[in-house]
Amino acid sequence: MTDVSHNGGREDGAMAEQRRVGRPSTAVLSSERIVEAAFGLVRARGARGFTMTALAEDLGVRPSAIYHHVPGRDALIGRMRRRVSASIDRTPFEHEPIVDAFVAWGRSYRAAFASTPESIVLLATLPIDADLESFDEYELITRRLVSEGWPIERTLDTIVAIESFILGSALDALAPAGNMRPGAYADAVPTFARAEMARDAAGGDSAARTFEIGLRALVAGLREWALG
Amino acid sequence: MTDVSHNGGREDGAMAEQRRVGRPSTAVLSSERIVEAAFGLVRARGARGFTMTALAEDLGVRPSAIYHHVPGRDALIGRMRRRVSASIDRTPFEHEPIVDAFVAWGRSYRAAFASTPESIVLLATLPIDADLESFDEYELITRRLVSEGWPIERTLDTIVAIESFILGSALDALAPAGNMRPGAYADAVPTFARAEMARDAAGGDSAARTFEIGLRALVAGLREWALG
Numbered sequence: 148m149t150d151v152s153h154n155g156g157r158e159d160g161a162m163a164e165q166r167r168v169g170r171p172s173t174a175v176l177s178s179e180r181i182v183e184a185a186f187g188l189v190r191a192r193g194a195r196g197f198t199m200t201a202l203a204e205d206l207g208v209r210p211s212a213i214y215h216h217v218p219g220r221d222a223l224i225g226r227m228r229r230r231v232s233a234s235i236d237r238t239p240f241e242h243e244p245i246v247d248a249f250v251a252w253g254r255s256y257r258a259a260f261a262s263t264p265e266s267i268v269l270l271a272t273l274p275i276d277a278d279l280e281s282f283d284e285y286e287l288i289t290r291r292l293v294s295e296g297w298p299i300e301r302t303l304d305t306i307v308a309i310e311s312f313i314l315g316s317a318l319d320a321l322a323p324a325g326n327m328r329p330g331a332y333a334d335a336v337p338t339f340a341r342a343e344m345a346r347d348a349a350g351g352d353s354a355a356r357t358f359e360i361g362l363r364a365l366v367a368g369l370r371e372w373a374l375g
Numbered sequence: 376m377t378d379v380s381h382n383g384g385r386e387d388g389a390m391a392e393q394r395r396v397g398r399p400s401t402a403v404l405s406s407e408r409i410v411e412a413a414f415g416l417v418r419a420r421g422a423r424g425f426t427m428t429a430l431a432e433d434l435g436v437r438p439s440a441i442y443h444h445v446p447g448r449d450a451l452i453g454r455m456r457r458r459v460s461a462s463i464d465r466t467p468f469e470h471e472p473i474v475d476a477f478v479a480w481g482r483s484y485r486a487a488f489a490s491t492p493e494s495i496v497l498l499a500t501l502p503i504d505a506d507l508e509s510f511d512e513y514e515l516i517t518r519r520l521v522s523e524g525w526p527i528e529r530t531l532d533t534i535v536a537i538e539s540f541i542l543g544s545a546l547d548a549l550a551p552a553g554n555m556r557p558g559a560y561a562d563a564v565p566t567f568a569r570a571e572m573a574r575d576a577a578g579g580d581s582a583a584r585t586f587e588i589g590l591r592a593l594v595a596g597l598r599e600w601a602l603g
Contacts, residue, residue: 193496307585327531339510360597361532361540366594369596
């Protein structure tokens with residue numbers, strides 16, 4: 148965790164920061180710093196440009212220096228996911244009513260992903276790492292659902308459907324405001340134009356509002372399906 | 376649509392194909408061929424690597440040759456979205472019961488996006504093009520919702536929530552099978568392990584099944600919210 152690695156002469160934000168506070172110009176490579184750079188890389192180049200070679204280049208080190216800290220690309224993505232997961236609040240499942248618990252959890256889940264949209268594709272489509280923390284969260288939610296009366300064989304469909312909604316909503320949050328305004332076509336699509344104006348007139352963050360409406364509706368609908 | 380453009384000496388699949396059937400080696404640049412190459416580019420380099428310069432390189436032409444056919448990047452993305460939209464079946468809204476209509480529409484919507492996951496971020500987060508076709512679809516769905524009793528001010532939240540769920544499910548469909556298997560941790564998370572086994576035991580395409588369950592639950596929950 149503490150070896151000093153070769154700096155190929157490039158600077159990134161973290162290194163510049165270290166220099167300002169009087170640290171030596173050779174940066175200390177750590178698991179922490181690699182994960183930080185990994186988020187920068189996926190923001191800059193997207194899931195497809197996310198390679199260990201590109202990451203080494205960004206860090207100004209040889210790829211072997213990275214492998215000293217992280218066994219491979221999948222493990223690195225696992226650590227990125229763990230960092231994102233750590234900011235998701237799971238405590239609502241311990242005391243809140245089930246719908247409110249999903250809404251509170253979903254709100255922090257959506258926020259965690261919305262900050263790095265490109266990471267959604269990367270983190271959402273790989274196997275969850277064989278890491279107790281991720282499974283612990285699922286265990287907590289599954290138990291709660293069972294205690295609410297969900298048959299065990301309907302719990303995972305419930306969780307996966309809700310996660311899909313949250314990730315899709317994190318994407319929707321990236322769309323620019325007014326992106327559904329029919330503009331010059333308003334006369335040709337009068338019902339939709341009225342609907343768009345009504346949503347717009349409600350003011351505030353309409354993506355966030357739709358997210359909460361949809362999540363409540365989905366959880367209610369899934370409860371009806373599971374217990375009804 | 377039919378000008379013969381400079382071929383910088385590169386070959387792609389389409390050009391090789393043309394050569395085999397005896398066409399000249401200079402490829403005909405068309406709006407159609409540009410859109411085709413654009414999907415190839417986003418698959419290869421993701422949303423972040425999707426630039427007009429990279430596209431020109433892939434096509435073996437100068438960027439100006441592309442601008443002769445497409446006014447710019449946003450317009451090109453609009454055409455890509457139109458190509459995706461064209462494969463989405465909106466006819467269910469004309470005759471099917473509302474929940475079935477959303478499920479049938481959602482199924483083809485999810486399939487259209489699932490084939491190019493990288494395009495989800497690209498196509499989902501830009502303003503819908505000022506194009507009558509996209510708005511026509513929203514007009515059709517909005518009208519149908521109003522005829523089912525939805526207050527106009529609740530129609531667009533309904534549509535956006537459902538689209539978020541569909542896009543999130545298209546992402547979920549990319550996750551490898553068995554990606555939630557707790558493996559060695561099964562003993563530590565017994566409730567979740569049982570839930571995972573039960574979902575797995577149901578066999579078939581569990582992502583597709585969860586999608587349909589979730590979509591039905593969401594539409595039912597939204598109807599309850601809008602009309603209840």
